[in-house]
Amino acid sequence: MRVIEVNSFNKFYDMRSEWNRFLNGISDNTHFLSWERMAPGVKYLEQGSTLKILCATDGKEILGIAPLRKSNRYFNGHIIYSVIEAISLRTPGILLAKRKAECVNMFLTHLYSQKDWDFLYFNEVPETFSAVNLLRESSHSIPDFEVKEGDVSPYLTIPDSLDELYRGLTPKFRKGLRNSMRRLERKHGKVALKDYHELGSLEEMMQVFFDMHQKRWISKGEPGAFKTKHNRDMFLYEAKLFSEINCLRLRFLVVNDKPISVFYGFENKQVLYYLLGGFDPDYASYGPSNLQELKTLERCIEENIKELNFFGGYTPHKFRWCKTYRRNFTFRFVNRKLHSRALNLGIRIARKGNIDILLANILSRTNK
DSSP states (O other), X not given: OEEEEEOOHHXXXXXXXXXXXXXXXXXXXXGGGSHHHHHHHHHTOOTXXXXXXXXXXXXXXXXXXXXXXXEEXXXXXXXXXXXXXXXXXXXXXXXXXXXXXXXXXXXXXXXXXXXXXXXXXXXXXXXXXXXXXHHHHHGGGOSSEEEEEEEEEEEEEOOSSHHHHHHTSOHHHXXXXXXXXXXXXXXXXXXXXXXXXXTSOHHHHHHHHHHHHHHHHHHTTOOOTXXXXXXXXXXXXXXXXXXXXXXXXXXXXXXXXXXXXXXXXXXXXXEEEEEEEEEOGGGGGGOHXXXXXXXXXXXXXXXXXOXXXXXXXXXXXXXXXXXXXXXXXXXXXXXXXXXXXXXXXXXXXXXXXXXXXXXXXXXXXXXX
């Protein structure tokens, strides 16, 4: 058994079939670990980052994959430290099949034999992933190791009927939804939920999504997720890949066929994942995101979807729909070399001195 590094884009692209075939045979089979989910992070890898995908193999058989990259952190143009982390922050975890504990130990042993990094992060690993306990167990032989609770992922088990869905809501929220829908239809016309292909091409409707998202956040004085062409191109590429395998769910709440709210996500194994949304702030008084989610849940009931995963951490509106969540965990390992240990000691001292804000500002600056 050995560890192979994949550092070239071409080799990663050649792995598509093999990667997904491997994923289909493991217990942590989720689209978040699919090749299609990783590919945008590879194609649009940040400047200065390099691929560092680890494959544990036994002969020609793949036993595990750790989809990682190496990046540098800068301050005033100088490298402060280097990190190993997931290819994309939206793709946490390790793919493990057989001999899972041995795979995790081999990955860590391989990385600790190298001196070109300071910190190793596994961010936002869902508690349901087998890697969570295995990383904890592997850390016993590593002196500088830290695990923290991360974001929560709220989720709703889809009820069997619309009546049951309404019964699960608070009376105030339920009444507000019905009143908002009546007011919207009375003033603007028929309200419906439509898939992107009912309204235009994928490229056209992704642009509508971008514009709507930006309009909302700019109205709040924020830059929005799609300010840069880099982010727009990355999401469009992701949407095209999702569409190829028929898991893209780009849906719009429309009034007389005019989009006023959007749901961007994907469906996998009867679970619908809500990745990002947006709405036209001109319609904010009607609560368009709430109405979009209501129509989305109606569609889930019709299509026998078992769960809506709200993803992306805690926000109050998600818990208007559900009370259940799963916890994510973040793991941080420190290299044994002197520079890394000294830097880690400095971070601990800074934290004890209550200068976390200054520290966070320094450590978050990255060369663009």
